[in-house]
Amino acid sequence: MAPLRTLLPALGLWLLQAGQAYARAQGYTGADHPYKRDPDWDPFFTFGHHHPISQDGTSIPHFEVIGHPEILSDRVILTPPYPGNQRAAIWSDHSNHNDQWEFHVPFRTSGPDRAGGSLQIWYTYRGASVTGTSSIYTAKPFEGLAIVIDSQGGRGQIRGYLNDGTTDYSIHHHPQSLAFGQCDATYRNLGRPSDLKISYTHDHGLRVELDDHICFETNKVTLPSNYRWGVSAASAENPDSFELFGLKLALHHEPINEEHKNDHHDDDHHYPYHEETYEDGEKDKHKNREKKGEKPKKDDRHEEEIAKRHKEAADHHARMAESKYKEFKSQYELKDEDAGHFKDHDSQFGDLHLRMQALTHQVAEVQRVTGEISFHINNIHNMLDHFFGARGGDEDSAGGLFEDTIKDIARKIQGMEKTMQNFENSLRHEGEKINVLNDHHDNLHHNIKDAVIAHGPNMGFSISLLVVFQVMLAIAYIVYKRRRSMSPKKYL
Incomplete structure (x- = not known):
């Protein structure tokens, strides 16, 4: 019983892990949501779902990067905390061909108390070629949807904008008033990513949520397909740092009723693409299937969809490489008309009004660009003054930080030269000592020989001393014998 009692917990743990692995293999999220599957992410509009985001640190598959964001393994820093x-x-x-979708934008914003900046999520017809890195305050006329996240009056806000290509937000005095929906939001300095979710379905319309809390929604908005997704960020002089942890597009699939199945099959709008979007070979194959009454296979449609998207992406990159991100001509540029075309004063006044309006817009654009150039030139000038100019009007400090740095480097070099001279003198003195020691060791055996010869005992003196000592011993022995023999003897 004891071994069985110890094996039961291990067996239960193994069964639990096997069940979770099977659930994940079937597409379920786990024990917390046993009947909820993972979203069906569209890989052509998704990144950040797997790490690293970029293989080379400069590009993201299926997306084009504009500006100089910092692409890390798990996030993209659109605007750094410094400089502003x-x-x-x-x-x-490439364009989004999904009629219903759910777009997730996980982001994080950090900055000082009075920092400024904005994050825009775009769903527009022209995409990067018109909008690029613009914010809602500098955007030229676009066609589509824009969701803006920024702070107004110290409060965070999320606002939604719609444009049919006729409104120029860059010249509007108060773009906030053009929003069709807004809400207050807390998103700055949270220390964690916030999840902005934009969903669009035929049943519920457009819905914007932040961290699973509904911000605003409306069913009066119709968004077509074939638009492009984009995210742009702009920071102020006192900047907010916007970090993007990925973009994820989840697809919504509506079930088709059996009674409307034939109608949906006959309507071209419910196919992934219209007939004219196929290549010649694919078009013939599709027609042959329709003649035979066969329904296109799911795998074939998927392959055709992937091939079409790759072709569209290649065409888009070719156009962007050719135009070098040139903007389209402004809609306010009017073509020349013959004077006889205008028959009455109203038409003449209307034409003059349109041309004066176009001239005003062009002058405003020139002023805006000139202001940006002047701002950057002033920044460069201040930087150069900081490095090369005088500080605080003090003549003694003329030359700026650059000259002070050069003088400091010169002083350090002079100190190094003195140190090297002292080191060289020390080495020279030690070398002289080493030479003296070498000479002493070379002459040591000669000196020892001379000392032994000079101070050793004389051999003749030693022999003479030995002879004298032997003679003295002999004399002493003779004297001793004589005295012994002359001494009186006693007999008993």
Whole structure:
């Protein structure tokens, strides 16, 4: 019983792990949500779901990077915490062909108390070619949806904008008033990513949520497919840092009723793509299947979809490489008209009004660009003054930080030269000592020989001393014998 009692917990743990592995293999999220499957992510509009985000640190598959964001293994820093006045954007390189979707934007914002900046999520027709790194305050007329996250009056806000290509937000005096929906949001300095979710379905319409809390929603908005996704960020002089942890597009699939199945099959709008989007060979194959009454296989449709998307992405990159991100001509540029075309004063006044309006917009654009150039020139000038100019009007400090740095380097070099001279003198003195020691060791055996010869005992003197000592012993012995023999003897 004891071995069985010890094996039961291990057996139960093994069964639990096997069940969880099977659930994950079937697409379920686990024990917390046993009947909820993982979202069906569209790989052409998703990154950050797997790490690293980029293989080379400069590009993201299926997206084009504009500006100079810092691409790390798990996130993209669109605007760094220093310096300010930075812009960057990430745009999908092909259009979204999904009618219903759920777009997730995990992001994090950090900065000082009075920092400024904005994060825009775009769903527009022209994509990066028109909008690029623009914010909602500098955006030219676009067609589509824009969701803006920024702070107004010390409070975080999320606002939604719609544009049919006729409104120029860059010249509007108060763009906040053009939002069709907004809410207050807390997103700065949370220490964790926030999840912005934008969903669009035929049943519920458009819904914007932050961290699973509904911000605003409306069913009066119709968003077509074939638009492009993009995220741009802009920081102020006192900047907010916007970090993007990925983009994820989940697909919504509506079930088709049996009674409407034939209608949906006959309607071209419910196919993944229209007939004219296929290549010649694929078009013939599709027609032959329709003649035979066969339904296109799911795998074939998936392959055709992937091939079409790759072709569209390649065409898009070719167009962008050719135009070098040139903006489209402004809609306010009017073509020349013959004077006889205008028959009455109203038409003449209307044409003059449109041309004056176009001139005003062009002058405003020139002023904006000139202001940006002047701002950057002033920053460069201040930087140069900081490094090369005088500080605080003090003549003694003329030359700026650059000259002080050069003088400091010169002083350090002089100190190093003195140290090297002292070291050289020390080495020379030690060398002389080493030479003296070498000479002493070379002459040591000669000196020992001379000392032994000079101070050793004389051999003749030693022999003479030995002879004298022997003679004295002999004399002493003779004297002793004589005295012994002459002494009186006693007999008993």
